[in-house]
Amino acid sequence: MSLLVVQILNGLQLGVLLFLIAAGLTLVFGVMNFINLAHGVQYMLGAYLAVMFYTLTGSSLLALVFALLAALAFGLFLEFVVFRHLYERDHLDQVIATFGIILFLNQAVKYVWGAAPLSLPIPELFSGSIVLLPGLTYPIWRLVIIASGLAVALLLYILVSRTRLGMLVRAGANNAPMVSALGVDIRRLFMIVFGFGTMLAGFAGIMIAPILSVEPGMGDTILILAFVVIVIGGIGSIRGAFIAALLIGLADTLGRSFSVDILRLVMAPSPARTVGPAIASMLIYLMMALVLYFRPTGLFPPKGR
């Protein structure tokens, strides 16, 4: 029983992480109709910047703040130099250009920080585990990640549905030319949306760095997962991204831990041990195919799409 609780928590943690990345991706895609494959390297960059600033300042808090700002600055720089010219182009061109950026940054990061994986210690305050239930200890930092992810989700909800900026974003997701025709500086709106998305991805990287190793290419796998999330959730919908992210996080974690046991009910232990993980890896793609079969535009597509 406690194993199940732990796995559910783990699933939530993964889900929350996916949400942080997917939120920025779906916003950019929804509002600006821009496929940004480079979002994964933004996440990786956040982690690297956190390591760098921690080495320079020795303080986790300062590292977090500086890394966030640096990630934001770099994202805006990319937007200004490259992405801005791609908004009018079709998706294929955007895919190729952002793919080129992935190649460049994965290599550049190796050039600057070396190929060896780096690590970041957990802030003193949150290291260690606490006892949730008798016989159930859980690392505090993972709880912090879950909490911060939920906080960000709440913040986004308030921003998008209760503020003027959020209204503009929602309108822009529906009909950008019209918003521009109504006198809103669409260029600035795009920049704000993009910057925010980039900061979310960087934040995800910073939060996960103490748990995972920081290495070139760490953004590639999570990128694919993030795309699966926003497709299932419905492109342009933050609510969809949130629900889909949690769904995928839970499915992936529970699938990985219980697939072998479930399979052992129907086949011998030895093949179950190798087939189980394979099916677990395929699970989220099967889910996506299923969702798209019944709802070709995702679970919660914004109205008007």
Place this chain on the structure above:
Amino acid sequence: MSRLPIAIFLGFALLPMAAAFGAETYLLDLFMRVMIFAIAALGLDLLVGFGALVSFGHAAFIGIGAYAVAILASHGINEAWISLPVALVAATAFAYLTGTICLRTRGVYFIMITLAFGQMAFFLASSLAPYGGDDGLTMHARSTLFGLSPFKHERLFYYIVLACLVGCYCLCRALVVSRFGRVFRGARENATRMATLGFDIYRYQLAAYAISGALGGLAGFLLANATDFVSPAYMSWQRSGELIIMIILGGLGTLHGAIIGTLVYSLLGEWLSGLTENWKMIFGPLLVLVVLLARSGLLGLAAQVAAWWRKQHAEPQA
């Protein structure tokens, strides 16, 4: 414009003569791989360039064709007249089955669902422990044809691949100008109008999807024989992405653009990687520049240059 494809094929045909002066096996091997991927790229160009169906799981067809050959070989069946049809049927069947689901979606959702199926094929191959799993499967002997081993002789193999490439090109060219092709292209322009004209777009697109899968399967059959090895990496999403880049680089929707794109992408990567370890730092921005500046790929760029040249050297007309 139709002289360019002939020039390309002639170039490929003459290569072994030139290569005899240098590092023959290495060059034959390199250009043979280029031609094999070009066959798959042709199939993809058919979908993307003419049908606006961006398939992000195309590498799966190559992988399925390759695995068909290797799995049969591991059980002692090396005859090409068994393994080639099996490879083609397997790839086509996978394309047909997944196509029925994928083609219900549009736009970016289509891209994602083809990616999903590509990933499923990848993970399935990774889990096949008796056939190497993640490590891949080595083929100890290449395919034989009625007892003879044509694939063992580098030059003969090279010309067989070239013949396949020319054949596939002609097939695609014929498809595109045929009635089938015109309906298919019409669907890209305006699907509603085609539907009102009474055409069942879905069936045409499914057929095209299956045909491109078959081409991928053929490429896989040849690739397995060329490298004596298959691995799940043949089906990774990065490989699918590379195929898309190749066809865009050359010029979408021109068929020979796919061949040129494959050639340039492969040779550029080969050359740059010999220069420096950090070659991707040059290659990445190059891709970005190509997209930003060369809107219709290299062929489009060349056409622009040609038009500019002609204008510069035109006789001043009254």
Place this chain on the structure above:
Amino acid sequence: MYRGFTPLAAIAALALVTTTANAQDKLKIGLIATLSGPPAVLGQQLRNGFRLAVKDLGGKLGGREVEIIVQDDELKPDIAVTKVKALIERDKVDFVVGPVFSNVLQTIFKPVTDAGIVLISPNAGTSNFAGKECNPNFFVTSYQNDQAFGVAGKYAQDAGLKKVFLIAPNYQAGRDALAGFKSFFKGEIADEIFVPLGQLDYSAELSKIATAKPDAIYVFLPGGMGINFVKQFRQAGLADKLVFLSAFTVDESTLPAQQDAALGFFAGANWAPNLDTPQNKKFVAGYEKEFNAVPATYAFQSYDAALLIDGALKLTKGSTADKKALQAALQKANFTSLRGGFKFNTNHYPIQDFYLVKVAKRADGKFQTEIAKKVFTNDADIHAKDCPMK
């Protein structure tokens, strides 16, 4: 104009690519290793170790000037084949040294040995090439995988550990690892988990381990996988509850990232930086000075590969023309290995000692593994009997 583009391109590529190196005296060594992606640090260690050896020998091996041509296999076996063929055909190398990973070895073995070129592997040592598929042109300066995996199993059995939990990635080397452990450990296996290759988040698996309450855990999770597992293992509070046994999971390539999280963990290996031979002390000091990192097995084994070539060429008076003589010279292992005693078995795999090593923190703050106990002495691998070479 652009019509002639493709033939021109072909000829241009040909020109760029055909190097006419006239230096007949220069010994050309082709180094193939994984230099991109997360495992790049292993390839770098392999390359650095070899380069250091050549430097220490004055830029010469067997009295001949050396040119090292490095190629990156990107951990993609089909790319590795093309690169290796380039080394053989275009660059006309005399030796191929590498690779890091077993799956790359599987694919490059045939092209290299069929061409009559000697292949020396300073890391990968699969069972098939130790047994039935052994080849006179193939030599290994590392170990046979089974041996490295068996060390922890023997230790666990001798130390009286009752219940062990096993975890490895779901590929051939992973399965070999757990099989190797079980061949020596006869106690109770709490559970055996195969994770997908490249998995980074072990929350699910760690919960299972905690629930099973074993005495020890045996881990084979190379590279980034191991880094993440070790960190998460320590964070979950399990490090104080069970003995951590491993292979290739906590070594000098991963310790800089694992740091304190790995302190006190055990591993099975054929070497450690603090192995007490004069040549090893000199090597470790030299490596740290040159590359500012503690060397791991990948570096020392490729250093030995260079010494092996040097020793063999001394016997053949620098000539690589007579293949049989070269093979015989290599078989003699005419060099002093950094690990002390070194001898080739009939299948060209080493007969050597194996140790249980423990992760420790040095006075200067860097981490390394240190010898805790010798577990196998002059151990030969079990596949040699299947090898037809005598």
